[in-house]
Amino acid sequence: MALTAIDIYKLLPKTNCKKCGQSTCLAFAMQIAAGKASIDLCPPASEEAREKLSAAAAPPLPKVTIGIGEREVVLGDETVLFRHEKTFYHPTAIAVSIRDDASDEEFASRLAAIRRLSFERVGQQISVDLVALRCASGDSDRYARAAAAALEATGLPLVLLAPAGPLAAAVEAAAPSRPLLAPPPEDLVPAAKLAAERKLPLRVRARGIEGLSVALADARAAGATSLVADPSPETPRDAVSFATNLRRLAILSRNRDFAYPSAFDLGGGFPDPFLAAALLVAKYGSLLVLDSADPADLLPLLTLRQNLFTDPQRPIQVEPGVYPIGAPSESSPVLITTNFSLTYFTVRGDAEAAKVPAHLLIADVDGMSVLTAWAAGKFTGESISKMLAECGIGEKVTHRTLILPGMVARLSGRIEELSGWRVLVGPQESSALPSYLRRLPPAAFLPAHG
Amino acid sequence: MSVALPVPDFPGSILTVTLPAGPGGTPVTVGGQNALPLLPEGEHPNAPAVGMEVPTGPLELPPALAGAIGAFAGDPAAMARKCAGDWGARFLFLSLACCHPDGGGQSVLEGAAVVREVLSATPAPVIVGGCGDEEVDARLFPAVAEAAGRPVFLSYAEEKNHRLVAGAALAYGHGVVSWSPIDINMAKQMNLLLADLGFPPDRVLIDPLTGGLGYGMEYTFSIVERIRLAGLSGDAALARPVLCHLGDAWKAREATDPSEGTWGDVDARGRRWEEATGLACLAAGADLLVCRHPASVARLSGAAWR
Ligand code: B12
Ligand code: SF4
Numbered sequence: 001m002a003l004t005a006i007d008i009y010k011l012l013p014k015t016n017c018k019k020c021g022q023s024t025c026l027a028f029a030m031q032i033a034a035g036k037a038s039i040d041l042c043p044p045a046s047e048e049a050r051e052k053l054s055a056a057a058a059p060p061l062p063k064v065t066i067g068i069g070e071r072e073v074v075l076g077d078e079t080v081l082f083r084h085e086k087t088f089y090h091p092t093a094i095a096v097s098i099r100d101d102a103s104d105e106e107f108a109s110r111l112a113a114i115r116r117l118s119f120e121r122v123g124q125q126i127s128v129d130l131v132a133l134r135c136a137s138g139d140s141d142r143y144a145r146a147a148a149a150a151l152e153a154t155g156l157p158l159v160l161l162a163p164a165g166p167l168a169a170a171v172e173a174a175a176p177s178r179p180l181l182a183p184p185p186e187d188l189v190p191a192a193k194l195a196a197e198r199k200l201p202l203r204v205r206a207r208g209i210e211g212l213s214v215a216l217a218d219a220r221a222a223g224a225t226s227l228v229a230d231p232s233p234e235t236p237r238d239a240v241s242f243a244t245n246l247r248r249l250a251i252l253s254r255n256r257d258f259a260y261p262s263a264f265d266l267g268g269g270f271p272d273p274f275l276a277a278a279l280l281v282a283k284y285g286s287l288l289v290l291d292s293a294d295p296a297d298l299l300p301l302l303t304l305r306q307n308l309f310t311d312p313q314r315p316i317q318v319e320p321g322v323y324p325i326g327a328p329s330e331s332s333p334v335l336i337t338t339n340f341s342l343t344y345f346t347v348r349g350d351a352e353a354a355k356v357p358a359h360l361l362i363a364d365v366d367g368m369s370v371l372t373a374w375a376a377g378k379f380t381g382e383s384i385s386k387m388l389a390e391c392g393i394g395e396k397v398t399h400r401t402l403i404l405p406g407m408v409a410r411l412s413g414r415i416e417e418l419s420g421w422r423v424l425v426g427p428q429e430s431s432a433l434p435s436y437l438r439r440l441p442p443a444a445f446l447p448a449h450g
Numbered sequence: 451m452s453v454a455l456p457v458p459d460f461p462g463s464i465l466t467v468t469l470p471a472g473p474g475g476t477p478v479t480v481g482g483q484n485a486l487p488l489l490p491e492g493e494h495p496n497a498p499a500v501g502m503e504v505p506t507g508p509l510e511l512p513p514a515l516a517g518a519i520g521a522f523a524g525d526p527a528a529m530a531r532k533c534a535g536d537w538g539a540r541f542l543f544l545s546l547a548c549c550h551p552d553g554g555g556q557s558v559l560e561g562a563a564v565v566r567e568v569l570s571a572t573p574a575p576v577i578v579g580g581c582g583d584e585e586v587d588a589r590l591f592p593a594v595a596e597a598a599g600r601p602v603f604l605s606y607a608e609e610k611n612h613r614l615v616a617g618a619a620l621a622y623g624h625g626v627v628s629w630s631p632i633d634i635n636m637a638k639q640m641n642l643l644l645a646d647l648g649f650p651p652d653r654v655l656i657d658p659l660t661g662g663l664g665y666g667m668e669y670t671f672s673i674v675e676r677i678r679l680a681g682l683s684g685d686a687a688l689a690r691p692v693l694c695h696l697g698d699a700w701k702a703r704e705a706t707d708p709s710e711g712t713w714g715d716v717d718a719r720g721r722r723w724e725e726a727t728g729l730a731c732l733a734a735g736a737d738l739l740v741c742r743h744p745a746s747v748a749r750l751s752g753a754a755w756r
Contacts, residue, residue, distance in 0.1 A: 082679070084672040116712060121664065209453050237755055240488045240733075245455050252456040275753055278726045279488065282671070282733035296714030299704060300663060300726040307668035308730070342665065 003056045005033040011049035012042065019043050061250040063090070064201050064226050064261050066130065066180045067157025073129045075228060075286040076261035081251055084312055091309040092280065093287045094301065095130035095159050097267045100146035100166075101137040107146065111153040113293045119302065122316055122341040126302040128156070130180075132289040133170070134267070135162030140169035148173045159203070159289060161265070164190040171198055180228065180287075182263075188215055189222050196223030203263050203287075205230040209245055213257060228287060230263040236276035239264055243284040261286030274301070281305050316341040317367030322391055323348070326357035331445045333437060334393060335403045335426070336361040338379060340369050347430040354434035359396060363387055370405045381414025388419045398447035405430075457491050460484050460682035464737070466496070467652050467691050469541050469625070470601045475534075475573025478541045480737040481691040484682065487735045488755055498732060498754040500739045500747050501541035501577075502533040503697065506564055507548030507556070512706035514720025518744050526564055527571035534574035537744040538751065541575040543605070543695065544568050549590055550581035558589045562597035569599055577603040577627060577693075577740075587611065592618040603627055605693075606657060609640065616649045625653035627693060632659045632669045634676050634688070641687040651686075655693045655738065662698035662705075663727040670694070671734045678735035691737035699727040700742055725749045 009029035020041045022028040031037035032053065039045055039053040063077035073093045080086045096114045098107065111131070118127035131150045135143045143166035147158060151174055158179040160170050164187040171181070175198050182203040183191035195202035202224045206215035212229050219227055231242035242262070249258040264280060266273035267289055274297055277288050281304050292298070310316055320339045325348065337347045339362045351358055363384065365373035373379035388394070388402065400421045404412060406428035415423050424444065427436050463484035471477040478499045485492025509523045522529035526544065533539040548554040549561040556564075565578055578594050580587035588611060591604050595618035606629035607615040619626045628644060630636035637656055644654055658674055661667045674692055681689030699705055705723035708716040721743050728739050728750045739750055 248456045278729040296718035300722040303664040
């Protein structure tokens with residue numbers, strides 16, 4: 001449990017000496033409780049106070065990394081149980097599996113399919129993060145070659161699902177890429193030794209929370225430190241329950257023995273993997289292995305993940321400003337929309353489809369949709385007129401005609417009054433922009449007089 | 451060695467609400483739980499219920515829906531029978547879009563007649579949805595309340611129209627769905643307003659407005675979680691079953707656009723889009739889901755655990 005200001009105050013010297021910069025020890029305790037100060041700023045603090053406070057400040061769920069460089073995947077390092085309490089930091093990592101006993105041709109085409117599981121949505125790239133290599137051949141050389149080939153073809157970090165022998169062979173081939181070692185439960189100890197020796201992350205798989213408490217202790221005893229816990233559920237329902245319990249043990253109980261990211265292998269005949277995966281993205285799954293490489297499965301899962309791991313305090317947004325659609329000229333239409341990514345990318349896509357060059361003004365409304373921003377009083381006649389005057393569009397075009405989103409038609413009068421621009425009300429949905437823009441008479445954008 | 455699990459102990463529980471059925475039908479009861487969704491802890495006397503929308507008026511169906519329900523366009527009674535029968539919907543959400551000026555423009559009396567027709571076609575519990583046009587709905591709900599031969603729920607009562615809708619529902623023994631735009635304070639305020647009118651709390655469902663996957667779903671997810679946590683923590687005005695209508699999932703380009711080859715089959719993708727939206731709602735705490743694709747009923751029922 002996080003310490004309260006009163007708990008912290010009790011540990012301080014209570015002399016109000018002000019060396020920390022605060023006028024009283026209590027004020028300082030409140031700063032620490034709010035995460036705004038650290039005990040290091042109090043020189044007279046006792047050793048005991050230092051120890052207790054730094055333990056409490058340690059993240060409840062330490063992070064584990066797989067892969068290196070740009071493709072590094074971070075698991076764990078979460079601080080809350082519900083996204084509205086702050087935010088979730090590290091999206092559920094998704095691995096798609098491949099078997100090492102596939103023919104060369106099948107193997108290559110499956111890797112190509114995995115590489116294609118990457119989509120652009122609202123200006124972000126959402127992609128499958130890892131390749132999970134299943135050892136089905138039992139052949140160490142073959143497995144090691146497959147690992148090297150998968151790395152080479154995709155550049156994605158690997159999850160090595162293999163017994164101790166093939167695992168060791170693959171580590172020889174792939175250790176610098178920092179793969180996750182994922183042995184079956186019976187090979188835990190040799191794999192844990194290997195992980196310790198090569199400083200690699202290890203997935204520990206055992207039955208349920210009780211099973212994990214033993215297996216995680218075994219892995220630690222063998223020297224492995226970077227661990228991921230797989231409670232090997234048999235059903236989606238078990239999976240959600242185990243994932244929740246692991247996360248609660250870490251965050252509510254501060255139980256260090258279970259403070260590890262969770263992993264779930266939803267392949268190999270696991271019942272209803274899509275359903276389990278969606279629920280685990282919502283409820284505390286850190287790493288999921290899926291057998292499906294069907295984009296019709298992955299696009300919805302990756303979108304769900306993108307939604308739930310967005311910071312609730314900060315919608316995905318774009319820089320406000322004037323964006324060109326095609327190569328606009330001084331007589332091209334001027335459109336306005338908001339800086340909510342979803343709105344901007346939808347409108348931009350539709351405006352581009354029109355193949356009519358245009359200037360698109362992106363209003364700064366703190367990342368809200370058109371109607372939400374209107375309802376919040378951020379997309380108003382005043383704010384739009386101010387933008388028209390200040391964003392420099394007046395120098396880019398010779399006309400003074402603005403196309404407004406249809407949903408906020410009611411703002412037209414006020415804008416015309418305040419800015420002197422003429423307003424045309426566009427369609428409600430930007431999907432109607434192509435036909436709308438093509439139908440506009442060129443006379444709409446003649447130079448303004450006076 | 452046994453590991454002590456930190457199971458939260460909530461002081462409150464969610465009010466039990468029943469959607470009545472006609473003779474020979476099975477009512478739907480939801481609520482009653484004192485724990486978070488999906489977890490084998492606390493009491494969950496009732497599983498979440500999955501129902502289907504029965505559309506009216508002209509339909510422009512995306513590919514995945516055209517194949518599945520296209521044959522029933524224009525015949526709500528047949529669609530209702532199919533939903534409650536073969537497709538396994540536990541309740542129906544009859545949407546009277548046909549009365550919207552842009553959706554067919556049928557009269558309020560014609561709308562009421564559709565309600566009667568559907569109610570006699572199946573004994574399944576029914577929620578009747580308005581057309582979304584403020585002015586039309588103000589006349590439609592009283593007409594529906596009077597025409598319905600057995601108790602239904604009227605969807606929606608919101609800040610502006612709640613007196614009228616709740617009044618009509620009270621006069622004829624119906625329930626209401628209290629609607630607010632993804633806002634916990636407004637959701638609470640709506641229920642307090644209904645209570646002020648003397649509306650029985652066990653005939654109220656909360657509709658928090660459900661954004662589709664990729665298009666605002668995360669806002670709904672967090673509002674539903676917050677409503678549920680508040681209710682379990684003892685806030686009686688929020689301790690009510692939550693209804694999520696998944697219709698917005700079908701507005702997503704990803705669910706409907708056949709032209710993107712790299713996105714996979716549009717039929718499978720559309721179904722997954724609705725399913726993922728529904729699963730997120732269940733994980734957040736929804737008690738009732740309304741879906742449009744028949745396959746979603748079975749799929750989502752697969753996670754409607756007690
Ligand atoms: C998600 C959401 C929120 C989120 C915020 C999301 C965000 N970042 O903006 C939250 C929960 C925070 C929120 C808050 C509020 N919301 Co809100 N919200 C929504 C919701 C469900 C979806 C909005 C969305 O993402 N739309 C998708 C984007 C892409 O749409 P868009 O920006 O409008 O763009 C489209 C068109 O406008 C057009 N377009 C856009 N730009 C341009 C440009 C040109 C030139 C043209 C031609 C067309 C065009 O094309 C786009 C694609 O179709 C809508 C309901 C709905 N289904 O629309 C309500 C809605 C917008 N919200 C509403 C309200 C009342 C509010 C609040 C005041 C109350 C509340 N719920 O707390 C607050 C205000 C904010 C505040 N004070 O903080 C109302 C607005 C009422 C009205 N009719 O004006 C709505 C309509 C819900 C409702 N039916 O009551 N909201
Ligand atoms: S430095 Fe330490 S002892 Fe001095 S006032 Fe600050 S908290 Fe108290």
